[in-house]
Amino acid sequence: MKKKICIIGNRGHLNVVLDDLKNEPGYEITGVCGAKEIPAEKVANDCARALNYIPKIFEENYIEMLDSLKPDILVVCGPFEEHSSMIVEGLKRKIHVFSEKPAATSPEGLNELTCAVKDNPEVKVAQMCGPYYEAGMWTASKNLDAIGDIRLLNARKAYKLGSRPDYFRNRDTSSGLIPWVGIHAISWIYSFSGYTPFKTVFATHSTEFNHGYGDLEMTAACLFKFEKDIAATVSIDYLRPENPDFDHGDDWIRIVGTEGTIEATSKECQLTTRSSHETLSEKPPYGMFADFLRSIEGKESNATTGKDFLRVTQATLLARESADRSEAIEMSQIL
Template structure:
């Protein structure tokens, strides 16, 4: 299984994690995805793994020379969908950064090429593979909280100093699609329901000279069956905090309440009497399941359809936040 990695501005480490567990996967080439993208760290990590990968300066030439089975794409965000299309058109399966596109037009183009080329595509919604979110998913599917009625999800990040392409909507995409998309994905994945409408807002104030980057946002969704869901997003986690992020979700069902907090899972239901911490389950290994889907021996936890749908939801939420209007799906 020959793999090329394009860029290192996103979560290519997910791919490395899966590759480490697969004796037949090899990284044959790496390349920046944009002019000015520094891939030194990627280069040294790939070397450390023992792969004598060819380094290209042009990803298209790399695709044509090396004819990989899979392209891992995570460059400056605005270029990801374009390069994914180039890969798919050459029959190369794609594992790419989320959101899979920064506009609905680009998303439609990507979907259309995917449909025509029939390659496999998945995206870096990698938090599904963490023990805490995976355990929450299992508990819900074991009906521990009954029917889901209300969800609140939180993404809180340190801002630090971000690369320049974060400072422009055109190259960054926005905080709802970049950060909020994970929370939007949990809501969709954990509930198993489609979105009906969204209302969102965001603010660029106090973004510490990060141009158009939004510092705070909320999204509020109505889903099928009148399930209600809200999201809070911020880049205001203090620099001194013990972790980079503070991911949370609280899911209220007809039989109980489930929470993910500090990498742990807490359950309160009609059998527990007290809030109890639940033992974490072992999740599938990120990207390894995509390798196996390409082989035809497994199904990837993050499907192409999920990648498209969650991207769409985050783009519609961004549009709602820009315009201050409710948007129906």
């Protein structure tokens, strides 16, 4: 029997899920529902376009969907501010959850989520900002051993601003620049540090020159200290020039180790050691959702789940708070 997947909403990267499902005959989408301004029918249409079948449609009541269909996996692409409560509802029912980032948009949401993860250690939860699903980043991860002990990381995530829906105008519904965009770069520095626990964060962000987008920050910068005296800078902006020759996002990381340096973009990775300088690029073997399915199946997987995805989420929320308060914040250990 096929494993059952339910989907809430289609905000963000639902395409990642649908694309990977084309090659997963053992899974089936059994139900979809809308949320707030997202009509359930649109979610169903996305599924039909990708997979040629229409799952059962629930309007806005995802609880009813979960209780009646009892899926194995829940995909959360609803309003950002409802991610954490939607994930918690899945966890309570022992349903694995693959959620759009950020998994929580408030300290309270993160706290509830952490408790639910703790109470259900056998249930997998991941969010859509895993570190190793672009060729450059994947290749970097495969070559990390060549550069010795990791000491310093610099990451950047820059997006074109483009034209954005109204929910980006308000912190309550957008989550802000650091949790929505910066979380990718924060996920990279955390994983490339060897999943070393965060210790301290100082950050800053600014809404200046935001073209009337309300609360939305255009630029941010973070400095993270990890244990073992490892440090990382993160630069985040919506100021990538809207040049048609460039894609939407500018992803970059530099990883400095005791024996060499790696610089990676989404496409390729440059490895420099004492004796060599190479440009490498290898396609990651699994997409982000396929990799999450592997983690559920108990296979070797890079999906960051449990305390790792919670730490990344915590780091984004505390960076945002640090920027709001202009104070360095010590990070307590989550889980």
